[in-house]
Amino acid sequence: MVFPAKYSSLNALELSDEARQILTRIIRVSFPHASFPDGPYERMSEKIIEASAESSWFRMALAQGLMTLDTLSDEHFLDLPDDRALAVLKRIADLEFFAFIRRTVVLNLYDDPEVQQALGYEGESFSKGGYLHRGFNDLRWLPEPRIEESAEPVPDLGPLPYTVQAYAPAATTAPVQNILGDSGIVQEGSTR
Numbered sequence: 001m002v003f004p005a006k007y008s009s010l011n012a013l014e015l016s017d018e019a020r021q022i023l024t025r026i027i028r029v030s031f032p033h034a035s036f037p038d039g040p041y042e043r044m045s046e047k048i049i050e051a052s053a054e055s056s057w058f059r060m061a062l063a064q065g066l067m068t069l070d071t072l073s074d075e076h077f078l079d080l081p082d083d084r085a086l087a088v089l090k091r092i093a094d095l096e097f098f099a100f101i102r103r104t105v106v107l108n109l110y111d112d113p114e115v116q117q118a119l120g121y122e123g124e125s126f127s128k129g130g131y132l133h134r135g136f137n138d139l140r141w142l143p144e145p146r147i148e149e150s151a152e153p154v155p156d157l158g159p160l161p162y163t164v165q166a167y168a169p170a171a172t173t174a175p176v177q178n179i180l181g182d183s184g185i186v187q188e189g190s191t192r
Contacts, residue, residue: 019066020045022077026069026098027105029085033118040112048104058100065097 015023023045024038031041052058069077072088080088092098109115116123125131 015049015063015066018078019063020049022066022069023048023062023101025078025085026089026101027109029082029089030102031105031109032082033115035118036115037118040109040115043112044105044109047108048101051104052100061097061100065092065095 020042024041027044027048028041048062052062069088069092072091073080073084075084077085077088089098110119122128125134128134
């Protein structure tokens with residue numbers, strides 16, 4: 001059974017343009033990437049709104065969370081600088097409202113084709129013949145490896161601060177004989 005929200009405006013699925021802007025700002029501040037255009041963040045807002053449509057609880061939590069976000073600071077959330085907006089979001093990080101947003105964005109943001117292009121991901125490799133002859137060792141973001149061996153001596157750390165046990169037991173230890181006390185042969189139909 002679905003109970004109506006205390007305020008009838010929370011039962012409406014459509015969010016105002018300002019609420020959508022706040023949601024987009026929450027996502028951008030939570031997942032900051034300077035190279036990402038606005039499109040992926042706006043699409044994530046739409047994805048969250050669509051996901052909230054499946055549950056009255058999430059729809060109400062989203063609407064109430066967006067309505068009360070401005071009460072956590074002296075300024076409007078959209079006007080806050082990024083560092084202060086992040087501080088506000090840290091205050092609500094444990095709320096179900098924010099967990100719903102974070103969960104939805106984590107599962108969907110990096111699947112966006114525009115995000116993948118911004119990150120340099122070329123997509124799956126199978127249809128293109130794999131990566132072996134197409135960028136397998138194309139790691140431009142890593143420094144060039146050192147080819148020659150270092151002339152620096154390896155420091156001696158000295159003896160270990162504890163004793164190391166021998167690998168095998170001492171020769172005076174007798175081997176364990178038939179621990180189960182049976183012949184060791186499994187007969188057909190036996191459930192040993």
